[in-house]
Amino acid sequence: MTGSGKLTTMVTIKEVARKAKVSVGTVSNVLRGSTRVNPAIRDRVDRAMKSLDYHPNQIARSLKTKQTHLLGMVISDITNPYFPRMVRGAEDAAIEHDYLLVTSNTDHQIEREKRVVSVLRNRRVDGILLVIAPSDGDTEHITNTVASGIPVVCLDRVPRGIRLSSVTVDAVRGAEMCVRHLVSMGHRAIGIITGPMQLQNAIDRLQGYRNILAEAGLQEDPTLIGNGDFRTESGYLLTKRMMLAPLPPTALFVSNGMMGMGALKALKELGLFCPADIALAVFDELPGNESYSPGVTVVAQPEYEIGYRGAKMLIGQIENGEPAEPLAITLNAELRIRESTRLRIGTTRSHVRE
Amino acid sequence: MTGSGKLTTMVTIKEVARKAKVSVGTVSNVLRGSTRVNPAIRDRVDRAMKSLDYHPNQIARSLKTKQTHLLGMVISDITNPYFPRMVRGAEDAAIEHDYLLVTSNTDHQIEREKRVVSVLRNRRVDGILLVIAPSDGDTEHITNTVASGIPVVCLDRVPRGIRLSSVTVDAVRGAEMCVRHLVSMGHRAIGIITGPMQLQNAIDRLQGYRNILAEAGLQEDPTLIGNGDFRTESGYLLTKRMMLAPLPPTALFVSNGMMGMGALKALKELGLFCPADIALAVFDELPGNESYSPGVTVVAQPEYEIGYRGAKMLIGQIENGEPAEPLAITLNAELRIRESTRLRIGTTRSHVRE
DNA sequence: TTTATCTAGTGAATCGGTTCATATATGATC
DNA sequence: GATCATATATGAACCGATTCACTAGATAAA
Numbered sequence: 001m002t003g004s005g006k007l008t009t010m011v012t013i014k015e016v017a018r019k020a021k022v023s024v025g026t027v028s029n030v031l032r033g034s035t036r037v038n039p040a041i042r043d044r045v046d047r048a049m050k051s052l053d054y055h056p057n058q059i060a061r062s063l064k065t066k067q068t069h070l071l072g073m074v075i076s077d078i079t080n081p082y083f084p085r086m087v088r089g090a091e092d093a094a095i096e097h098d099y100l101l102v103t104s105n106t107d108h109q110i111e112r113e114k115r116v117v118s119v120l121r122n123r124r125v126d127g128i129l130l131v132i133a134p135s136d137g138d139t140e141h142i143t144n145t146v147a148s149g150i151p152v153v154c155l156d157r158v159p160r161g162i163r164l165s166s167v168t169v170d171a172v173r174g175a176e177m178c179v180r181h182l183v184s185m186g187h188r189a190i191g192i193i194t195g196p197m198q199l200q201n202a203i204d205r206l207q208g209y210r211n212i213l214a215e216a217g218l219q220e221d222p223t224l225i226g227n228g229d230f231r232t233e234s235g236y237l238l239t240k241r242m243m244l245a246p247l248p249p250t251a252l253f254v255s256n257g258m259m260g261m262g263a264l265k266a267l268k269e270l271g272l273f274c275p276a277d278i279a280l281a282v283f284d285e286l287p288g289n290e291s292y293s294p295g296v297t298v299v300a301q302p303e304y305e306i307g308y309r310g311a312k313m314l315i316g317q318i319e320n321g322e323p324a325e326p327l328a329i330t331l332n333a334e335l336r337i338r339e340s341t342r343l344r345i346g347t348t349r350s351h352v353r354e
Numbered sequence: 355m356t357g358s359g360k361l362t363t364m365v366t367i368k369e370v371a372r373k374a375k376v377s378v379g380t381v382s383n384v385l386r387g388s389t390r391v392n393p394a395i396r397d398r399v400d401r402a403m404k405s406l407d408y409h410p411n412q413i414a415r416s417l418k419t420k421q422t423h424l425l426g427m428v429i430s431d432i433t434n435p436y437f438p439r440m441v442r443g444a445e446d447a448a449i450e451h452d453y454l455l456v457t458s459n460t461d462h463q464i465e466r467e468k469r470v471v472s473v474l475r476n477r478r479v480d481g482i483l484l485v486i487a488p489s490d491g492d493t494e495h496i497t498n499t500v501a502s503g504i505p506v507v508c509l510d511r512v513p514r515g516i517r518l519s520s521v522t523v524d525a526v527r528g529a530e531m532c533v534r535h536l537v538s539m540g541h542r543a544i545g546i547i548t549g550p551m552q553l554q555n556a557i558d559r560l561q562g563y564r565n566i567l568a569e570a571g572l573q574e575d576p577t578l579i580g581n582g583d584f585r586t587e588s589g590y591l592l593t594k595r596m597m598l599a600p601l602p603p604t605a606l607f608v609s610n611g612m613m614g615m616g617a618l619k620a621l622k623e624l625g626l627f628c629p630a631d632i633a634l635a636v637f638d639e640l641p642g643n644e645s646y647s648p649g650v651t652v653v654a655q656p657e658y659e660i661g662y663r664g665a666k667m668l669i670g671q672i673e674n675g676e677p678a679e680p681l682a683i684t685l686n687a688e689l690r691i692r693e694s695t696r697l698r699i700g701t702t703r704s705h706v707r708e
Numbered sequence: 709t710t711t712a713t714c715t716a717g718t719g720a721a722t723c724g725g726t727t728c729a730t731a732t733a734t735g736a737t738c
Numbered sequence: 739g740a741t742c743a744t745a746t747a748t749g750a751a752c753c754g755a756t757t758c759a760c761t762a763g764a765t766a767a768a
Binding site: 383418 | 718
Binding site: 013024060 | 723724725726727728
């Protein structure tokens, strides 16, 4: 477990001081650029640093200043195409303010989330961006973190029961836009594949769907509601099951992108085509969507902006202290209509209900 | 620029010691679990830590031990779908050995690569995984890093001129497999879109293409070679240009995934279908490839394994010291034949040359 | 009883920066 | 030339762990 360690010794501020024939305090002053240092001396120090390939030890600095300029980011899985743009947004904001971003995966498991948060606290990150894993009110690790003085900003979804700063998307409205579009294309039998009901945004997307059914005077049909978990596999299985049922939907609304990919694969295997056989709409933009056929109608989230503004908010709280009330930004999703829902259907198709 | 800092003071080892009525040395011993500590005392200390929500300060530990258990990873862009799996592989290996992975983007810019490497050195990462940016022999920042005792492992491609440990893919062979497949499907006019010629793997992919043309006794045609830069836009533009030329190819081999997405988009806009109008094959798996139609024939790289084995190799070098000779692992790519190249064509089609 | 042999716990030095009270040099003023 | 004001440079204490020479106490052997 313990390694053999470095062979070479790193250049320290002391060696720079000796080489430049000044005190360590002066070298430090040159580094910070703060107090006025005689230009001639500053020059000597700069030269010494360059010639020694000196890299100031951020570890030592952090120990003294109690600021690591590290931001922790906790997501479920970087290989889920939803996250890279969010991470990139956060990283860009971090860099603008001279922070370094550390990203860790939880694979949707609350136990891993706890471990990751603990590691980040050991590392003394200055703040944490958190995309929570589904759980039943298991939030002590989060409240402990906030209580210890580390700001936390939730992205994409917020835990129930506690109040935290957050950047989220108006999922109800996004789902409404999308399902309303399906209704406007003549669909009456609209299926949905939901996310895990422990997550607020999964609930919201279902709620949006329900709102529009009600608005359109349509009866809710339990056989058209598939209970997924935001993973590809569940989208695949539930789509197959629903499409092979006696009365399949004419349109399908899938609650997230991973499940959307699964649904597409299922349709492909079943030999069903969009939009001729079924209209498909997905919450979340799909990777490569505009390159493929058919383009899929989606509710696109501003992932980059979620990450970017989340990090900005977090840094604000780090540097200006936590606000009395948690901040909450809600962004809008955007409906992007593509071929997969372009075919207007009559209300009289044989397998349409009512 | 400087913040107001923490309001709350973190719990330190000293406070734990006081609460447990032992010395700090003993608390440290309990933490490390190393020397034999009286079970009763160990218990007292454990309880004190728990009740104080104590998180040992990794910063202080690192300062003393000169090991941060941090790994730096430098990639071009996490939103390029090629990288997430590689990052995930590296992270999984890191976690297995209790390291934390820090990933940074360079956007293919050598200047940003230098800055990022410098930041990682300030942070005293124990080692660096590096996917180099294209440049003309600008490697001093890398040799300096290695010279200072920080192991570096290159992934996916190696800089020319210096010898470093690496994990790469046999790109010549991958390209050969792919182009040979196109030839075997009857194609004679096979186009290629290349990557930037400063990158070894771009050169290799072109080389594989040339090898097979020679093997098949086909003349190389400059109008069928598009000089891309591994970005979507260039794949898009070059595909359009090539397909609108007087003598377009019957098959197109695209040197990486991003450009492959651009090529697909171009074909879609031109109203050309795969494989009826053109056969398409891409180096790199495409996101969601098996969900869409047509599935695209690809040379799939083991991205996860590249990251995983690279991190394992790096950790080996950190803990056992650098090997006398740099290590080099070469992995194999895999040809995945899908619909986009499934149509066998005769050699007599009018627009086929020779 | 005295001495030797262990074990488990102690506490001071240390890592490489920052910070700030103090020392020194420079120049201005009389 | 002496005095004071100002501008810079110095160096010791400190951050929170680890580490190790040392001590105290217990047990065994002489």
